[in-house]
Amino acid sequence: MRRLKFCRIFKSPIFIVTAAFFLFTYIIFVVIQPHFSSELYKxxxxxPDSIITSLPIQQRSLNSSNTYDIGILLIVSEGADLSEYQFAINTLKCYSKLHHYGFYIEWVNDTWKELCGQKQFMFIRHCIVSKLLHRHEWTLFLDADVAVINPSRLIDDFVEQNKDVADIMFYDRFFNWEIAAGSYLAKNSSYSKEFLIKFANIEFILPGSCHGSDNGAIHWLFVEQFFGNHTTQLNSNDCYAIWGISYDSLSAFEACCRLIMGETRIFHDPSGKGKIKLIPKGEGWMRDGWISDSRWSLDSDFMLHGWKHSNEMPKIEEANAWNRASIRLKFASWYRTIANPTFDLNLCETGKITWKWWSSLMISKNELQNILTKKRQTTRQKFFYSQAQIPEYLKNL
Structure with a gap:
């Protein structure tokens, strides 16, 4: 009798409608729009958020022995819409004026295409950088979507620490085991120019499938340039065989390269011509801002990467909760941590500019380190998984 009663309840229209409603609600709020409830609450x-204004920013001393001839260089593709990166670029322009760094935006054009020969933007840009290193003693190459979050930090500090150590400094990305290809600090040396040309020319030996563009290519260059086929367990040919099999194999390819590289941080060219330094996670001049959900620390951060306007989270008054939740689902969505609406370049040059930040996104150094430590642990587990796939890929070749 009790079973019959329960069966009647389960089959009743009210129960079916109620269950369907809860199932629909679950799908909407948990599966399709997991951020909707939090955005609705906001x-x-x-x-209301408050604004924190920086103290007066001390400009770089041009007479100090620790001051170097440095330029900032962005390479943009032919026909690129700079409005996608305009706010980030404005921070770089102001920062350059403030500290008297050179600042350049170089467009890919027919002249560069003829001079360099590469067809793909991601590769020709490294050729262009090599041709423009002569402008300064050191050049910081950046993606166009990089913003200066802490203008009191100086590029000179990285030069001072490494000027006798390496010709080019790269850094490790935080959310995976990649060497960042979109930014490096390069000395105006013959070796830097030669290395960057080799980097650009990898376009001509890319595998036919999903190769990850220059993000994948930089790993191949490191193992081929500095290790060749002289390693005992894995060698560069093994990694190349994995490279380009599929999109999924890209992570295994990069893990293969990192296994060969080991914990090496200073890479000596076998010819003796020069050296490359790879800066560990969290110790470079920039990081991806989205990995901490745009939260940052004045004591740790310098520049943040990924400030594309199309991925920017709108303010509450600019979009409804559903639209904000939809944007949060995008890869690398970000909040504008800087409250300055514009940057007056005259104030930047005279040193009278101040940076303004939204207080809700500013956290302590310890809070940020806790976030990054968790991200590091997650990345470590993913690396182990990709590393374990290497034998399977090699077995099937």
């Missing part, structure tokens, strides 16, 4: 109960 719409009605969110506290």
């Amino acid at each position: 719409s009605y109960f969110g506290e």
Whole structure:
């Protein structure tokens, strides 16, 4: 009798409609729009954000022995829409004026295409950098979507620490085991120019499938240039065989390269011509801002990467909760941590500019380190997984 009663309940229209409603709600709020409830809460109960203004920014001394001839260089593709990166670029322009760094935006054009020969933007840009190193003693190459979050930090500090150590400094990305290909600090040396040309020319030996563009290519260059086929367990040919099999094999290819590289941080060219330094996670001049959900620390951060306008989270008054939740689902969505609406370049040059930040996104150094430590642990586990796939890929070749 009790079973019959339960069966009747389960079959009743009210139960079916109620269950369907809860299932629909679960799918909407948990599966399709997991951020909707939090964004809805912000719409009605969110506290107004406050603004923190920087102290007067001390400009770089041009007479100090620790001051170097440095330029900042962006390479943009032919026909690129700079409005996608305009706010990030404005921070770089102001920062350059403030500290008297050279600042250049170089467009890929027919002249560069003829001079360099590469067809793909991601590779020709490294050729262009090599041709423009002569402008300064040191050049910081950046992606166009990089913003200066802490203008008191100086590029000179990285030069001072490494000027006798390496011709080019790369850094490790935080959310995976990649060497960042979109930024490096390069000395105006013959070796730097030669290395960057080799980097650009990898376009001509890319595998036919999913190769990851220059993000994948930089790993091949490191193992081929500095290790060749002289390693005992894995060698560069093994890694190349994995490279380009599929999109999934890209992570295994990069893990293969990192296994060969080991914990090496200073890479000596076998010819003796020069050296490359690879800066560990969290110790470079920039990181991906989205890995900490745009939270940052004045004591740790310098520049943040990934400030594309199309991925920017709108303010509460600019979009409804559903639209904000939809944007949060995008890869690398970000909040504008800087509250300055514009940057007056005259104020930047005279040193009277101040940076303004939204207080809700500013956290302590310890809080940020806790976030990054968790990200590091997650990345470590993913690396182990990709590393374990290497034998399977090699077995099937």
